[in-house]
Every structure is written in structure tokens, then in C-alpha cells.
Amino acid sequence: MATQNRDRFSTATRLRLLGEQTAARVYRSQNRRQARRSRLTGRAAFLALVVCSMIVALAYPMRQYVSQQGEIAEQERLAEEARVRVERLRDEKARLQDDAYVRRLAREHLHYVMPGETGFIMNDPDAARERRTDQGGADRPWYSNVWNGVDSADQDNR
Numbered sequence: 001m002a003t004q005n006r007d008r009f010s011t012a013t014r015l016r017l018l019g020e021q022t023a024a025r026v027y028r029s030q031n032r033r034q035a036r037r038s039r040l041t042g043r044a045a046f047l048a049l050v051v052c053s054m055i056v057a058l059a060y061p062m063r064q065y066v067s068q069q070g071e072i073a074e075q076e077r078l079a080e081e082a083r084v085r086v087e088r089l090r091d092e093k094a095r096l097q098d099d100a101y102v103r104r105l106a107r108e109h110l111h112y113v114m115p116g117e118t119g120f121i122m123n124d125p126d127a128a129r130e131r132r133t134d135q136g137g138a139d140r141p142w143y144s145n146v147w148n149g150v151d152s153a154d155q156d157n158r
Contacts, residue, residue, distance in 0.1 A: 095101045106112040113119040 103112075103114075111119060111121070
């Protein structure tokens with residue numbers, strides 16, 4: 001018994017027992033952490049799966065919603081433009097009901113004159129020169145302009 005007591009209280013024996021106890025505690029705490037981690041990992045994986053499923057399930061309807069909101073805005077803009085155009089046309093229709101307005105338009109655009117009036121058309125040489133320059137070949141015959149147009153289109157293709 002004396003040797004057993006001596007072994008029991010020897011430093012090496014104490015250190016060995018202390019190491020075994022510490023290792024057992026560490027092993028138990030690691031097992032608990034792993035058990036806790038595995039539960040959290042399973043929960044986290046399930047949560048991630050649910051979130052991903054929700055995102056996938058809502059992605060297409062949200063895309064459609066955003067697209068339809070854009071189309072609605074475009075249609076509202078077109079409707080507003082149409083409303084403004086209708087208002088302008090109604091105003092024009094109301095003006096055309098006035099005989100004085102129609103006479104003024106006929107005088108301006110068609111160069112009409114009232115009975116008893118003499119109509120004059122004056123040619124401004126500067127304006128005629130500018131018009132010829134702007135129009136290109138207005139002073140040439142029409143067939144000459146056609147051939148020039150064909151030639152220029154042919155040159156662009158080369």
C-alpha cells in the first residue's frame with residue numbers, strides 16, 4: 001500500500017491525472033459545441049433554403065410589377081399627350097367656325113383676294129436667290145434633279 005500511496009501522490013501521477021481530467025473536460029466541451037454547431041448549422045441551412053425559395057418565388061412577380069409600372073407610366077404620358085392634342089384640335093375646330101379666321105387663312109395661304117381688290121405678288125430677288133441655294137437644284141428641270149439623285153445615291157454605295 002505504501003507504493004500505491006506513493007504513486008498516488010507522486011508528481012507524475014498527479015500530472016497524468018490532471019491531464020486526463022483536462023482532456024476529458026475539453027473533449028466534453030467540444031462535443032457540446034459540435035452538437036450545438038450542428039443544430040445551428042441545420043437551422044441556418046433550413047433558413048437559407050427558405051430565404052432563397054422566397055427570393056426565387058418573388059423575383060419574377062417583382063420583375064413583372066416593375067415592368068408594368070413602367071408601361072403604366074408610359075401609357076399615362078401618351079394619354080396626356082393625346083389629351084393635349086385633342087384640346088388643340090378642339091380649339092382649332094372652334095376657330096374654323098369663325099368666318100373671319102377662315103378668310104384670313106385663305107388670304108395668307110392661298111393668296112385669295114376679296115372681290116374688288118387687286119392682288120399683287122412681288123418677287124424679292126434676294127429671297128429667290130436664298131431659296132435656290134436652299135433648294136439646291138430648283139432652277140433646273142425635274143428630270144435633271146432625278147438623275148442627280150440617282151448619281152449621288154450610286155456614289156454613296158461605292
